[in-house]
Amino acid sequence: MKKFLIALLALPLALFAQQDAQATKILDALSxxxxxxxxxxxxxxxxxxxxxxxxxxxxxxxxxxxxxxxILNLFGVIKxxxxxxxxxxxxxxxxxxxxxxxxxxxxxxxxxxxxxIYKKGYKYKYMGEKTLSGKVYLAIDLYPEQGNDSQxxxxxxxIDKKSKELYKLEFAEKRSSRITSIxxxxxxxxxxMVDTDFDYxxxxxxxxxxxxxxxxxx
Numbered sequence: 001m002k003k004f005l006i007a008l009l010a011l012p013l014a015l016f017a018q019q020d021a022q023a024t025k026i027l028d029a030l031s032x033x034x035x036x037x038x039x040x041x042x043x044x045x046x047x048x049x050x051x052x053x054x055x056x057x058x059x060x061x062x063x064x065x066x067x068x069x070x071i072l073n074l075f076g077v078i079k080x081x082x083x084x085x086x087x088x089x090x091x092x093x094x095x096x097x098x099x100x101x102x103x104x105x106x107x108x109x110x111x112x113x114x115x116x117i118y119k120k121g122y123k124y125k126y127m128g129e130k131t132l133s134g135k136v137y138l139a140i141d142l143y144p145e146q147g148n149d150s151q152x153x154x155x156x157x158x159i160d161k162k163s164k165e166l167y168k169l170e171f172a173e174k175r176s177s178r179i180t181s182i183x184x185x186x187x188x189x190x191x192x193m194v195d196t197d198f199d200y201x202x203x204x205x206x207x208x209x210x211x212x213x214x215x216x217x218x
Contacts, residue, residue, distance in 0.1 A: 023126040023140045027118055029164045034115045037189040039066045044185055046074065050178040063111055064191075068101075069198040072111050079111075080200055085215060087200040096206055098213045114182065115166060117155065121148035129161065132168070136161045151175075 034040070041064045048057040061074035068083040078089040081101050088097040118124055122142040130139045137158040144150040151173055158168040165187060171180045202209065 020123075020125060023124045026126065026138050026140060026159060026164075027124065030159060030166060031116070031119070033164055039064065039189065039191055039193045040115070041065075041188040041191050041193075042184055042186065045181075045183045047181040047183065048178065049181070050176065052177040055178070060185075063114075064193060064197075065111075065115075066193045066195075066198070069193075069195070070111055071198060078205070080198055080205070082195070082198040085200075087205075089200070089206050089209070091206055091209070094206070094209045096200065096209045096211045098200070098211055098215055100215050114169060117169070118142055118157065121145055121150065122155070127156070130158060132158065135167075137167055 041062070043062050044060070046059045046061060048055060050056075059075060061072065063073070064071045068081070070079075070081050072079040072081075076090070076092065078091075080087045080089065084101055086099050086101045088099075090096070118140075121144060123145055124140050124142045127139040127141050130137050138161055140157045140159070142155040142157065144152070152171045153174040154172040156168075156170040156172075157166060158170070159165065160167050165184075167184055169182045173179070200206075200211075202211075
């Protein structure tokens with residue numbers, strides 16, 4: 001009986017270790033695939049669901065990523081980041097905000113890290129296969145490690161079982177019932193992206209727009 005109880009108590013630990021190994025294998029395959037991409041262009045949907053406040057919202061957007069550089073088009077605002085500065089371009093308002101890019105700032109999602117978010121500051125667990133819209137995905141839950149100031153209590157990745165591509169990220173917030181999801185509708189790797197594409201150029205990006213530069217603000 002004593003041996004049986006010891007084995008029973010050890011079972012959850014063994015299962016968790018096994019799931020961690022499976023999650024690591026899946027994430028390593030995803031990482032290997034994306035290391036081969038010099039650039040990535042993505043069409044996506046952004047979903048916000050908050051059952052408490054009865055909020056259910058969907059917006060479409062695009063993002064182009066090259067290393068720590070990106071161009072994000074969402075909510076009618078174009079954000080350009082060249083790895084040093086970020087420009088928020090609001091064409092309708094003829095307004096551009098320029099700020100310093102800080103890769104270590106805030107605990108939220110950094111758009112250029114959507115494919116590598118699991119690499120630092122999270123422990124992960126394989127949750128099994130999930131069927132979404134008739135396709136099978138491998139689900140992995142990420143949980144912030146101690147010292148990670150992420151605003152999310154859990155992030156779930158859904159990875160296509162066949163293609164090994166990331167399909168969906170689901171973010172559950174710590175301090176509310178809100179769940180934000182990013183669904184990748186189309187991913188195009190290795191498109192030609194020139195470094196100057198990620199710099200703000202007035203004539204090209206927003207002629208006659210006022211630039212609010214806070215890069216030197218104290």
